[in-house]
Amino acid sequence: MTLARLDFLVGVASAGAASAAATVTLPFTNGTRPLVAYPQKRPLIVLTPRPPQLETPFAVFNESVLTPNDAFYVRWHLAGIPTTVDGATHRINVHGSVKRPLSLSVEDLRTNFERVEIVAVNQCSGNSRGLFDPRVPGGQWDNGAMGNARWTGARLIDVLAKAGLKDSAIQIRFHGLEQPLLPETPSFVKALSIDDIDQNVLVAYEMNGEPLPLLNGYPARLVVPGWYATYWMKMLSDIEAIDTIDDNFWMKTAYRIPNTPGNSVAPTDTGYPTIPINKLTVRSFITNVTSGQTLHAGPQTIRGIAFDSGKGIKTVEFSSDDGATWRTATLGRDYGNFSFRPWEIGFTAKAGASYVLACRATTNNDVTQTTVPVWNPGGYLRNVIETYKVRVS
Amino acid sequence: MSASIIRVVALVSAVLILGAAASTVTITLPPDNVQYKPGPGADLATANCATCHSAAYIYTQPPLNRKQWTAEVVKMQKAYGAPVADSDISAIVDYLLIQNGRP
Numbered sequence: 166m167t168l169a170r171l172d173f174l175v176g177v178a179s180a181g182a183a184s185a186a187a188t189v190t191l192p193f194t195n196g197t198r199p200l201v202a203y204p205q206k207r208p209l210i211v212l213t214p215r216p217p218q219l220e221t222p223f224a225v226f227n228e229s230v231l232t233p234n235d236a237f238y239v240r241w242h243l244a245g246i247p248t249t250v251d252g253a254t255h256r257i258n259v260h261g262s263v264k265r266p267l268s269l270s271v272e273d274l275r276t277n278f279e280r281v282e283i284v285a286v287n288q289c290s291g292n293s294r295g296l297f298d299p300r301v302p303g304g305q306w307d308n309g310a311m312g313n314a315r316w317t318g319a320r321l322i323d324v325l326a327k328a329g330l331k332d333s334a335i336q337i338r339f340h341g342l343e344q345p346l347l348p349e350t351p352s353f354v355k356a357l358s359i360d361d362i363d364q365n366v367l368v369a370y371e372m373n374g375e376p377l378p379l380l381n382g383y384p385a386r387l388v389v390p391g392w393y394a395t396y397w398m399k400m401l402s403d404i405e406a407i408d409t410i411d412d413n414f415w416m417k418t419a420y421r422i423p424n425t426p427g428n429s430v431a432p433t434d435t436g437y438p439t440i441p442i443n444k445l446t447v448r449s450f451i452t453n454v455t456s457g458q459t460l461h462a463g464p465q466t467i468r469g470i471a472f473d474s475g476k477g478i479k480t481v482e483f484s485s486d487d488g489a490t491w492r493t494a495t496l497g498r499d500y501g502n503f504s505f506r507p508w509e510i511g512f513t514a515k516a517g518a519s520y521v522l523a524c525r526a527t528t529n530n531d532v533t534q535t536t537v538p539v540w541n542p543g544g545y546l547r548n549v550i551e552t553y554k555v556r557v558s
Numbered sequence: 559m560s561a562s563i564i565r566v567v568a569l570v571s572a573v574l575i576l577g578a579a580a581s582t583v584t585i586t587l588p589p590d591n592v593q594y595k596p597g598p599g600a601d602l603a604t605a606n607c608a609t610c611h612s613a614a615y616i617y618t619q620p621p622l623n624r625k626q627w628t629a630e631v632v633k634m635q636k637a638y639g640a641p642v643a644d645s646d647i648s649a650i651v652d653y654l655l656i657q658n659g660r661p
Contacts (some may be wrong), residue, residue: 193620194620195617195618195619195620195621195658198618204585204586204587205585212614212618213592213614214588214589214612214614215590215611215612215614216611243610246587248584248585248587249582249584250583251581251582252580252582252583253580253581253582255580270580272580295620300620301620302620302622302626302630304618305618305620345610345638345639346609347610347638347639347640348639349638349639349640349641350639351637376583379583379585380585383583384583414637418637419637
């Protein structure tokens with residue numbers, strides 16, 4: 166493909182994006198957001214431009230089970246993001262309590278380690294925070310701070326085996342190229358206990374068969390299937406084995422959930438113990454209906470997705486009477502237990518009627534979504550049964 | 559015009575990567591055009607907040623009360639190292655309450 170041809174295509178794309186200067190209004194106060202096409206991205210919902218936080222429009226989840234790279238949400242913590250990354254010279258240093266420190270290039274990962282693929286949901290810890298009641302401060306996402314991709318890379322345990330963990334190591338700490346703008350701001354680092362690192366955890370260099378978009382962590386990011394995305398370090402540059410529990414700000418103070426039943430508390434509660442956020446809660450969504458939509462009368466198919474932290478989805482049920490009665494949906498293609506699981510069910514809408522549609526998922530270890538919302542001051546773990554009010558023409 | 563040229567460079571890089579192992583990717587982020595709106599304390603908010611983040615961090619929050627905005631400012635000061643003088647906290651909170659507050 167020639168440069169001239171590319172130039173033409175980009176020009177068309179730019180013109181399209183410019184003319185689309187649109188906004189969307191998410192279903193909560195102060196929810197109006199611009200739609201902007203960032204580099205390597207289609208127009209996404211801009212939560213904040215600096216550092217960039219971009220939400221995936223929910224309709225994308227009805228297009229395909231795998232979220233396209235150009236539609237995948239973006240979340241950075243600190244404004245010091247490299248805008249140029251050389252995938253050839255980039256190095257991932259493996260050090261600390263290891264017998265053989267390593268300095269790995271992406272090419273090393275590709276050629277010296279087994280190539281492993283896994284389809285897994287990447288969901289921001291704060292996904293759906295804007296829907297908390299009462300509202301809580303923090304990034305005000307609707308339900309689109311998540312995505313499902315086929316990740317390809319080297320197993321972290323293989324990398325650690327090559328470096329040779331010392332017996333004293335109990336956690337692995339991760340750092341990427343993201344940098345704070347002030348020296349006083351804590352660098353974004355995260356840690357996982359060695360017991361939580363299984364064969365599914367990857368240092369991924371491909372996303373849906375292509376290099377990662379820069380804003381999703383090019384040239385390599387950690388993939389921690391079943392765990393919230395805060396652990397999926399982007400532009401991974403540093404893997405350090407440590408002999409203590411990491412006490413950095415991002416583990417010790419931020420991204421904490423109540424260590425209470427259901428990780429939930431009352432807004433007036435104080436003094437409860439907290440733990441670092443960890444595994445995803447089970448969720449399901451209808452993807453081809455939005456709340457407030459007018460449906461056509463007659464038989465139609467309701468479609469959606471469900472996921473959990475990796476036990477896998479056993480059943481998805483559908484209700485058209487606000488949860489009074491439920492019918493079991495048909496599950497679609499199985500991409501593995503860490504993936505979105507598509508589902509569908511037939512529904513006949515009566516002319517002139519109103520319905521409250523709902524869906525609920527049950528995992529293979531029999532955890533089912535409920536009508537009781539989780540509440541915690543961080544705005545984490547939302548997985549209440551979602552409802553969709555519709556009318557019929 | 560220059561932005562679109564840079565975008566071409568990014569796309570060309572991305573195309574090259576498909577055939578090779580890895581290459582340089584360069585992007586240009588769109589400008590942050592969310593303003594710290596004028597009003598009492600806007601100069602303090604700009605001086606203490608704008609270095610690190612967009613004003614969208616204010617306007618996308620739910621309306622917060624004095625206690626909540628104060629907690630946010632103190633978090634920025636203590637946890638994130640924002641150069642907020644203790645004597646400026648209340649004026650910054652006043653600004654935030656005008657911009658996006660509730661009783």
